[in-house]
Amino acid sequence: MKSMFSTLRGYRGISISALALAGVLVLGGCAAPAPQMTSLEIQAFQLKEFETDKTTAFNSTVSVFQDLGYIIDTASLETGIITSQSPTESGFIPFVGMTQTNTRATAFVEERRPGATSIRLNFVEVQKRSGGYGQQSGRDNVILDPAVYENAFEKIEEAVFIRSAGT
Structure with a gap:
């Protein structure tokens, strides 16, 4: 009677070490971990300063979120906080169940000095799954x-320009 190892070794000339190596590669054991960004690196593309007052920056940000298809959940000029979310996309994946995906967007609008306002954006993809048996x-x-933040800031800059041109 052949052992399991001799059977594997004889399978089309593949050795056990080759199978182990293949398993490690498939499972990603040889993949290098993704480099972590520092908070300063993240802030560098999530924050932008505009030469405008807080009200104009705030209203422009709300308007752009709406133009991008987001639904505004909360918006407070006093605190400078805007929270919003995109419509939810639902789908079904066989053997997994129902999936729901949307994006939440927040903004913090802060007057740095008279005529200069900073906006910090944050986008988060939210995924929910539910299967059988609850x-x-x-x-x-x-x-x-x-690039996502750059695109949003370009649109906010355009909205600020349009609002400022009217004054």
Whole structure:
């Protein structure tokens, strides 16, 4: 009777060490961990200063969030906080169940000095899954793609320009 190891070794000439190596590669054991960004690196693309008053910056940010399809949850000029979320996309994945995905966007608008206001944006992708038997899971992923923030800031800058041109 052959042992399990000799059977594996004889399987089309593949050795056990080759199978182990393949398993490690498939599971990502050889992949280098993704480098972590520092808070200053993140803040560098999430924060931008505008030469305008707080009210204009705040109203422009709310307007851009709405233009991008976000639903405003809260907006307080006094605190400078804006919270919003995109419409939820639902789907079904076989053997997994129902999935729901949306993006939450927040902004903090702060007057730095008269005529200069900073805006800090944060985008988070929210995923929720529910399967049979009532299991639920979720995951929130901060979006760390600088291009996403750059796009939003370009639109806010345009909105600030339009609002400032009228005064």
